[in-house]
Amino acid sequence: MRRLVLAMQLMTRLPLPQVKADEQDFAAAIRWFPAAGIVVGACIAGGLSLGGRVDPWAGALLALLLWAGVTGALHLDGLADIADAAGAAHGDKTRLSLVLADPHVGSFGxxxxxxxxxxxxxxxxxxxxxxxxWWLIGVAMIARMGPLFWARWLxxxxxxxxxxxxxxxxxxHLLGWSALALALGWWMPGLLMAAALIPLWTWWLRARVGGISGDGHGAxxxxxxxxxxxxxxxAR
Incomplete structure (x- = not known):
């Protein structure tokens, strides 16, 4: 249970109790990233439904605010860093690594x-x-399955x-979460695109970056x- 809490602490900004953990527990928390996605997705879905009672655009805006707020814009930061690195490196992996290490956000980001x-x-x-x-729960969960594969493959x-x-x-772990994703795909066929997206991002990172980091996971x-x-x- 503490590894689930750790996964929630790593992937969200929700108030959670402190737990005693060592480095192995922190590393093993990745197994629970999709579960953290279920919570994130539930928050987004709630915002979309609540705001949608006023206006569809209000629902979309509230859902977006919650999406960024619940995650602390953590993944957006990774996207910005990868965009800066890919945009400024021009294929030079040494320069790319230097840009990734720079804490500042550039124009590409x-x-x-x-x-x-x-x-x-x-x-x-x-x-x-x-x-x-509530289908947004599936989106957030399956998106957070990606790090399990990228950590394993890269x-x-x-x-x-x-x-x-x-x-x-x-x-x-990969089989277990994949089985759940396939079950969701039975009702939500669009989610099955993850079977192509995860390998494609793996290929891009290997070809352009050379491996995986926290920024690669977030992006x-x-x-x-x-x-x-x-x-x-x-698909609808």
Whole structure:
């Protein structure tokens, strides 16, 4: 149970009790990232439903605010860093690593975050009437399955918590969450796009970045959330 709490603490800004844990517990918390996504998705769905009682755009805006607020914009930060690095490196992996290590956000990162927020806002508005709000739970959960695969398939870029994730994900964890995702895909076919999105992001990171880091996880989650949300709308 403490590893679930740790996963929630790593992936959200929700008030949670402090738990005693060591480095192994923190690394193993990655197994529960999809469960944290269920909570994030429930918050977003609640905001969309509540705000939608006033106006569909109000529901979309409230859902977006909760999406960023509950996660502490953590994944948006990763998206900004990856965008800055990819935009400024021009294929030079050494320069890319230097840009990733820079704590400042550049113009590429700002543009990527703004476009991502606008994309989510429009997609959330389009989702109203297309499918039930609770389907957003599936979007947030499956997007957070990505880190389990990326940690398993990609070498770490540097030492840190993300590098320790790799040894804590086993094929059984991948199979277990994949089975749940397939079950959800029975009702929500658009979510099955994750079967292509996860390998595609793996390929892109390997080719352009050379491995995985916390930024790669965060950017991947953001991209998957938007893509899965769009897929649900199209599939309906």
């Amino acid at each position: 700002v543009v990527a975050v703004v476009l991502q927020l606008l994309t989510k806002l429009v997609l959330l508005r389009m989702s109203v009437g297309s499918f039930p709000a 070498p770490p870029l540097h030492e840190g918590l993300a590098s320790r994730f790799r040894g804590r994900v086993t094929p059984m 991947g989650i953001e991209i998957m959330e938007s893509a899965l949300l769009a897929a649900l709308i199209v």
